[in-house]
Amino acid sequence: xxxxAYIVVIAAGAYTYGILTLGPDTxxxxxxxxxxxxxxxxxxxxxxxxxxxxxxxxxxxVTGLKRIRQDYQAxxxxxxxxxxxxxxxxxxSFLGGEPGLSLIPNPFANLSPVTGDWxxxxxxxxxxxxxxxxxxxxxxxxxxxxLRAMRDDEHAAAAMGFSVIKMRLLTQAVGGAxxxxxxxxxxxxIGGWSPGAWAYVETLALLTAVxxxxxxxxxxxxxxxxxxxxxxxxxxxxxxxxxxxxxxTEAIGWMTLGIxxxxxLWLRPQGVFRERRPRYGQPAVGNAAGGEVAEGHS
Amino acid sequence: xxxxxxSIGFGVAAGAVLALGAVGFTLQxxxxxxxxxxxxxxxxxxxxxxxxxxxxxLNIWLVMVIGGLAVGxxxxxxxxxxxxxxxxxxxxxFGLVIVTVSAGIVxxxxxxxxxxxATQTYGNRSGATLNFLxxxxxxxxxxIFAIAVVLMLGLHLLLTRTQxxxxxxxxxxxxxxxxxxxxxxxxxxxxxxxxxxxxxGMAGIALAITIESFDFTxxxxxxxxxxxxxxxxxxxxxxGAMIGGLVVGIVSSVSSAYWDPAYQSVxxxxxIIVMLLxxxxxxxGSSTATRKLLA
Numbered sequence: 001x002x003x004x005a006y007i008v009v010i011a012a013g014a015y016t017y018g019i020l021t022l023g024p025d026t027x028x029x030x031x032x033x034x035x036x037x038x039x040x041x042x043x044x045x046x047x048x049x050x051x052x053x054x055x056x057x058x059x060x061x062v063t064g065l066k067r068i069r070q071d072y073q074a075x076x077x078x079x080x081x082x083x084x085x086x087x088x089x090x091x092x093s094f095l096g097g098e099p100g101l102s103l104i105p106n107p108f109a110n111l112s113p114v115t116g117d118w119x120x121x122x123x124x125x126x127x128x129x130x131x132x133x134x135x136x137x138x139x140x141x142x143x144x145x146x147l148r149a150m151r152d153d154e155h156a157a158a159a160m161g162f163s164v165i166k167m168r169l170l171t172q173a174v175g176g177a178x179x180x181x182x183x184x185x186x187x188x189x190i191g192g193w194s195p196g197a198w199a200y201v202e203t204l205a206l207l208t209a210v211x212x213x214x215x216x217x218x219x220x221x222x223x224x225x226x227x228x229x230x231x232x233x234x235x236x237x238x239x240x241x242x243x244x245x246x247x248x249t250e251a252i253g254w255m256t257l258g259i260x261x262x263x264x265l266w267l268r269p270q271g272v273f274r275e276r277r278p279r280y281g282q283p284a285v286g287n288a289a290g291g292e293v294a295e296g297h298s
Numbered sequence: 299x300x301x302x303x304x305s306i307g308f309g310v311a312a313g314a315v316l317a318l319g320a321v322g323f324t325l326q327x328x329x330x331x332x333x334x335x336x337x338x339x340x341x342x343x344x345x346x347x348x349x350x351x352x353x354x355x356l357n358i359w360l361v362m363v364i365g366g367l368a369v370g371x372x373x374x375x376x377x378x379x380x381x382x383x384x385x386x387x388x389x390x391x392f393g394l395v396i397v398t399v400s401a402g403i404v405x406x407x408x409x410x411x412x413x414x415x416a417t418q419t420y421g422n423r424s425g426a427t428l429n430f431l432x433x434x435x436x437x438x439x440x441x442i443f444a445i446a447v448v449l450m451l452g453l454h455l456l457l458t459r460t461q462x463x464x465x466x467x468x469x470x471x472x473x474x475x476x477x478x479x480x481x482x483x484x485x486x487x488x489x490x491x492x493x494x495x496x497x498x499g500m501a502g503i504a505l506a507i508t509i510e511s512f513d514f515t516x517x518x519x520x521x522x523x524x525x526x527x528x529x530x531x532x533x534x535x536x537x538g539a540m541i542g543g544l545v546v547g548i549v550s551s552v553s554s555a556y557w558d559p560a561y562q563s564v565x566x567x568x569x570i571i572v573m574l575l576x577x578x579x580x581x582x583g584s585s586t587a588t589r590k591l592l593a
Contacts, residue, residue, distance in 0.1 A: 082518075082522060086564070
């Protein structure tokens with residue numbers, strides 16, 4: 001399913017981490033308001049963020065269960081992500097409202113800035129490797145085969161005895177947990193989070209990463225994310241600044257992103273790295289290329 | 299009681315703009331069967347074109363017409379240059395949504411690159427205040443309402459009384475059959491995109507007149523209530539979108555009078571979700587539209 005509301009899951013993880021580590025909102029002079037306000041250790045908060053991410057992912061997944069056209073569903077997802085940001089921005093006492101949360105503690109705050117940053121990089125790299133391995137287990141084992149079957153032909157998968165609904169929600173939960181962790185790791189590093197940080201354009205950045213890397217190829221998606229995040233969104237900062245045009249470099253970044261998405265969908269929809277289909281014995285006679293055409297119909 | 303009456307008045311005024319936008323959105327969707335998310339960004343393009351032309355010293359209502367036609371032309375270019383080739387390549391509907399989302403973002407940031415990210419204004423264009431039926435409305439609101447009514451009537455006459463309208467309805471109902479009856483469906487599609495873009499640009503300028511300050515995100519924010527109006531009336535149903543626009547306008551205006559205005563767009567969101575779960579074909583959706591929507 002097309003989840004254009006995935007950014008909501010990341011945001012949920014980020015907020016969870018924020019309110020679980022910031023301490024009570026009366027601290028810091030009480031300039032920000034939010035619920036809960038515990039001072040939990042880093043790893044507990046990250047696990048909680050994963051759990052909340054999974055929960056939100058399932059909630060979003062439930063709206064996707066209704067059998068309507070793909071594009072209609074995509075539109076609903078987009079609406080959900082815009083609305084979630086609006087609602088949270090409108091409720092200042094819930095999660096900080098429009099200004100959002102700030103001063104979220106960094107787990108390596110007691111190290112020197114440079115060492116702390118590198119320690120953080122190392123930890124995130126470790127988390128990425130662990131995440132990649134977990135994802136491999138999830139997509140290559142029997143579960144992965146079932147999921148592929150469900151994606152390619154839902155009715156056939158259901159006829160084979162798989163519970164499509166359960167599997168869809170499970171996928172949402174796993175995806176949500178990953179999103180939650182990524183949100184927590186992001187916010188612990190940058191230290192602040194507000195509705196402006198997860199506008200729906202950010203979802204496009206994620207989608208571009210997936211499309212450029214190659215849908216259905218874990219390695220390709222990881223690489224795609226790296227290219228998008230590092231080269232495009234950060235790289236534009238190194239373009240010469242034109243003083244009369246504020247926001248121009250940012251605009252160039254987003255424009256490139258949009259054009260790249262369209263170009264890839266047009267010219268190379270399978271991405272840089274195409275999905276490698278595991279072979280099970282001999283392909284059926286005359287149906288060797290059957291899997292490739294199945295994607296198009298709705 | 300006065301509050302209720304007054305907020306309904308505001309709702310009707312807002313609903314007129316919404317209906318303009320929603321009709322354009324739904325007309326294009328009904329005929330080309332492509333969900334165009336870049337519609338919101340096209341609206342912002344219209345508002346900024348309007349700003350540019352006002353800077354040249356043109357009359358505001360003339361600006362609205364020229365801006366509308368210009369956005370209509372942009373919309374045709376978008377269809378011819380991007381959407382139609384991809385549809386011919388057999389891209390799935392979901393892929394097309396991503397393409398229109400991307401195109402929308404590119405358009406938005408083209409505006410930023412050209413005009414900058416700052417908040418803009420047309421200045422105070424509301425004119426004298428008018429009182430009737432217990433409503434207090436500005437001249438601009440009344441004129442926009444009148445323009446919307448005239449356009450809707452014109453669209454109604456076009457769809458029901460002319461050869462072109464009949465061809466459009468036929469294409470919307472069954473494209474393949476329409477083509478085999480000798481209707482040039484790709485030309486009809488172009489016309490639909492043009493009309494949709496024109497409605498879109500005019501709605502963008504009308505919105506910029508009424509809300510007085512805006513930036514490049516104007517259209518994408520307004521896209522939600524517009525989609526709500528279109529979904530409420532049944533996607534692909536121009537008449538449904540007219541009524542949907544008025545209903546969404548009035549409901550969100552009344553709700554913001556009695557509730558925190560910050561939650562105004564939540565109402566639109568609620569309408570979309572409820573309609574989707576309970577009656578995805580919308581209040582006035584025909585069975586043809588239903589067949590299109592249900593997978």
